[in-house]
Structure formats: C-alpha cells, structure tokens
Amino acid sequence: RKEVEQDPGPFNVPEGATVAFNCTYSNSASQSFFWYRQDCRKEPKLLMSVYSSGNEDGRFTAQLNRASQYISLLIRDSKLSDSATYLCVVFGNKLIFGAGTRLAVHP
Amino acid sequence: DVKVTQSSRYLVKRTGEKVFLECVQDMDHENMFWYRQDPGLGLRLIYFSYDVKMKEKGDIPEGYSVSREKKERFSLILESASTNQTSMYLCASSAGGLNTEAFFGQGTRLTVV
Numbered sequence: 001r002k003e004v005e006q007d008p009g010p011f012n013v014p015e016g017a018t019v020a021f022n023c024t025y026s027n028s029a030s031q032s033f034f035w036y037r038q039d040c041r042k043e044p045k046l047l048m049s050v051y052s053s054g055n056e057d058g059r060f061t062a063q064l065n066r067a068s069q070y071i072s073l074l075i076r077d078s079k080l081s082d083s084a085t086y087l088c089v090v091f092g093n094k095l096i097f098g099a100g101t102r103l104a105v106h107p
Numbered sequence: 108d109v110k111v112t113q114s115s116r117y118l119v120k121r122t123g124e125k126v127f128l129e130c131v132q133d134m135d136h137e138n139m140f141w142y143r144q145d146p147g148l149g150l151r152l153i154y155f156s157y158d159v160k161m162k163e164k165g166d167i168p169e170g171y172s173v174s175r176e177k178k179e180r181f182s183l184i185l186e187s188a189s190t191n192q193t194s195m196y197l198c199a200s201s202a203g204g205l206n207t208e209a210f211f212g213q214g215t216r217l218t219v220v
Contacts, residue, residue, distance in 0.1 A: 043197060094152060
C-alpha cells in the first residue's frame with residue numbers, strides 16, 4: 001500500500017464549479033500535512049498547509065481527519081487558472097508526496 | 108526569495124556512466140531532499156538529509172547515493188546509470204521543524220541511453 005494515496009483524476013469541471021479532492025495516508029504518526037500545486041513542466045509549489053482545525057485561504061479550504069487518516073482540499077468557484085496537478089504531502093519522519101490529482105477547468 | 112538551483116535542466120548520459128546531479132540552496136535550510144518524478148507515479152523520495160554529512164534512505168534508494176559535505180549542497184550520484192533511471196529529478200529544501208514549506212529546484216530531466 002502506498003503511504004499517500006490520491007485519486008489521479010482527471011477532474012474535468014466547468015468554470016465556477018466546486019471540486020473536492022481527497023487523500024489518505026497510512027502512517028498514523030504523521031505530523032504535518034500540505035497541499036502542493038504543480039503546473040505542467042514546472043516544479044511543485046506550496047498551496048497551503050493543512051491544520052487539524054481546518055483552514056481556508058480564499059477559495060481553497062483544507063481539512064484534516066486524523067481518526068480516518070485523510071486530508072481534503074475543496075476549491076470553490078473554479079477558475080481556468082486552477083488547472084494543475086494537486087499533490088497531497090505528508091510529513092512523518094520524511095516528506096512523502098502523493099502521485100497527484102489532475103484538475104482541468106474548462107470554459 | 109528562496110532559491111534552489113539544480114546544476115542542469117537536461118542531461119543525456121550513457122548506460123554505465125557515473126552521473127552527478129548537483130543541488131544548491133541559498134536559505135541555510137537544514138533539510139534537503141532528492142525525488143524522482145515519473146508519469147503516474149508522482150514524486151518518489153530517493154534520499155534525504157537533515158544535516159551536513161547526514162543522509163537517510165527514502166523509498167527508492169537502490170542505484171543511487173548522495174553526498175552532503177556542506178549545508179547548502181546536496182548531490183545525487185548514480186553510480187552506474189541505467190535506462191530505468193531515465194526520469195525527472197527534483198531537489199527540495201526546507202527549514203528545520205515540521206510545518207515548514209519545501210522549496211523545489213526546477214528539475215533535471217535525465218535521459219540514459
């Protein structure tokens with residue numbers, strides 16, 4: 001079983017849609033959680049950290065469920081510029097990335 | 108601005124060659140990581156380091172070694188390159204502590220022929 005698992009997608013949504021990604025992790029001792037964004041042919045960049053209480057940054061909301069060992073990312077009012085691959089990242093004693101979920105937002 | 112610099116964007120090497128991939132960061136970060144990224148597999152951790160002269164194996168260390176003689180530099184070495192090591196290699200660094208952002212270099216696309 002992979003340490004961090006994500007649905008690879010692609011998720012094809014129209015502009016303005018709300019879309020949610022989930023991610024599960026296997027190491028219950030994991031301590032920090034993140035969502036990264038990777039554009040085509042670019043390096044990954046931090047989108048947001050994920051806190052136990054949940055956190056929001058504009059149109060993006062991240063949630064953590066430690067009991068079920070999953071992390072979610074909700075994107076509201078999708079924009080064309082949100083098209084990218086979203087990587088779930090977990091830090092236990094090392095920084096582990098999920099394989100990513102591809103989002104394509106169309107007009 | 109944090110900068111992580113990888114020495115080459117593109118490399119072509121022959122099977123059996125010894126290959127060095129260099130990564131330098133300018134933010135005095137304690138942690139440095141080497142990943143490879145392949146379609147459908149995402150980023151897989153090869154090696155990481157939390158301090159000078161310290162290294163830890165990641166999930167796929169076979170066929171690789173690393174060197175961290177100075178805090179700012181983390182080198183990935185392919186002892187004898189093979190075609191299955193053709194990939195995109197990404198270096199990252201982060202400050203010490205748990206909830207810190209990792210910054211990536213632009214990547215090195217290595218082709219082994």
